[in-house]
Amino acid sequence: MLEPSTIPEATLYAYTVLFTAIMIIVLFMTAAVLRRRRKRYQTEKRVQEYFDQWLGDLLLGEINENSDIEIPEELLDRPHNRLAREFAINQLINTKKNLIGQASRNVIQLYRLLELRKTSWDKFSSRFWYRKARGIYELYMMEQRDAGGAIGKHTDHRNAYVRAEAQTALLAFEGFDGLRFLGGLTQPMNNWQQLKLLEQLHALDPGNFEGLPQWLGSANDSVVIFALKLADIYQQLQVREETIRCLRHPNSHVREQAVKTLVHFGDEEAGNLLAEQYPTETEHNRKAILEGLEQVATDAQRGFLETTLASDDPAVQLQSARIISRCLKGGEAIIAAKALAQPEPYRQILLHIQSESVR
């Protein structure tokens, strides 16, 4: 049995000394971290001075592939210059984010002239996932297209961060053609990654969607969802049938996205399809359907909407009233009649809808 008297006094003192020793070490480590931060700050300040000068040259086009700039001592590829070179890469990335055209290309030249690619490549070659991911990020931000082949092999990497960066890199290098990785993707893509890829594509002219039907039939549900988003944003009406088929998908998230995509396709049949889908759906997806119907409902869904208006769920009542009022001929009169027949809750719903319409 563990009890105080079983512990020799000397053991307690020994542990006290041990704790105190560790505490002193931790205090020294804290001081060292503070000192390192100060040193880093000073290094960064010095490097920033070079950058202030270079930035002006970049904008004036005085730095290009033929430039012969003198690399400052503290930016040379030496182990003790690691901090300064890291800072330089960050500065170049941040500068490039805010520039376009020739100035942006000049930033890449400066990256090459400072021989920073080797640092990025070393990171990419690391066995640690976070260094590998960071290396990929730097390489695609600096448009090192020749690294595309090696990076492309990691689009299905087991680590989510490495594959996310590799996928983004492929799109950065190849635009819409880079989406081909979707065909072989077995690992999931979370919503953050999908958002990142969509933003990456946002700046480009819409391109090749040949793989879309295949991606919509993928065994990887996140690929199907992403493909549905692509079809939605880029109005790929040629995959309408595949999208409708997704309404029968076993994954409710896929069905939810299919509903949203069909709504944005906005054809005449969308309203009927959604109304048919409604009774079979989860509560969450029913909400998505009603939100979608606000954009596509016609008088053909009048019967369906009158049924949902009479539902027991106040949220469904309100949304149905909103759709009827906005999409059906004489919609507001329908709600007004309902409010007259059954003031509670429809009178307040009518006022709510009217209030929304004037705002």
Next chain:
Amino acid sequence: MKILADILVYLLVTGIFVYSVTLIISYIVIGINSVNETREYLHKNEATDYRLLAASPHAPTVSILAPAYNEGATIVDNVRSLLSLYYNKLELVVINDGSKDDSLQKLIDAYQLEKVDFFVNYRIPTKEVKAVYKTKHPAYNKLVVVDKVNGGKADALNVGINIATNDYIVCIDADCILEHDAILKMVKPFLEEGEKKVIASGGVIRIANSCEVTNGRLTRVHLPDNYWARMQALEYIRAFLLGRMAWARLDGLLLISGAFGAFDKEIAIRCGGYNTNTVGEDMELVVRMRRYMHEQDVPYKVTYIPDPLCWTEAPETGTILTRQRNRWTRGTIETLRFHKKIFLNPRYDLLGALSYPYWLLFEMLAPLIEFAGFVVFLFLAFFGLINWHMFFAFLIFIVSFGYLNSVFAIYMEVYTFNQYRRRKEILKLVLAALTEPFIFHPFVVWAGVRGYFDFFRKSKSWGEMTRRGFGKPQPKNG
């Protein structure tokens, strides 16, 4: 009789000893897990460009819920600060919980609010909503102000949930200062969910006393000048950077601070929203949501963000601090009592096997056990039963471990987010840690014991939390 007394003393002494040993082991496990979780978080987000999320049409929609009661002095500035947060798909719902001051009128005047007809869906039963206000001013179109009958913070938040139109809710204290990118960072874990549904995400709360605040924005961080506030700054670093990060890694987090937490609205509604019968409504909601997900057999997780995103004013007097800790103790007792079914119940996995027992033993019972230990010590000392050599050996052992834990927390702070940049401030923090076992800790234990008294007296009081306000001079006798 003597044998009985000996047995009793033996059991008490051994019990407290075993308790202490378990606590020390827990702290070591927490420290290790916290380091791993924080390091992983920093690596994961090193190159994250949160700007993507700020304006993306694909970002999830978020409603901030800010309950306010008698906040007339600061409400207009606080709302302005919240309206300027970086996030496009945002709605700000300010709930005036029957304030007796002019909070509502100030909001109406400042933001050109107009009363609108609003159908309130009382999915969660609450006190009556008197009116809903919106504005036609395009700069404030994210703002919704709700005026309701007073019902307490939990009731006000439930009204906010009922009114909110977006998918995620971020519950905050109206008098907190949020960093401009706070919502972006809080929302990201929800987007990163994989097989496990993210039901809630917590953020670190930091102490804003003595910090410089301009136009509702924190412009410069300082360590609090006031002793009580400074001790809380240390305590918060320890609790948030070590404790909650470690529990997040172990997937056993039971508490997301009411001052700043994000939730999946649908799950929160299905669970019935905040419980109005407890003063620990923040912890109670998280426990209930977790319990619900377990009972539905849906894989889930609760995440935590170590970035300093929310700044709050800490009590600067013993009286107010006592009220706060008294309430926290009652809230913990009430929550654990409501959910006693979880305790060591295999159906709830780690929640029942580790999180609940930890909170029961080392959070809820801690003030009682420590107080009992002190009483036993006095008793033994009075009857001359103390082996003083052993006593001092144990005392310096446990005090040195406590110091080590605090110093480690300070190191983690410096290594990660380094909010207190001057060496002098770190030194002051270390010195504050040295006084903790003799001044601050006994005080907090006593406040906890009083919480027990009040719990058994069935007190539901929040206790008035007088605040000085940001950027105001400190009272001389504070």
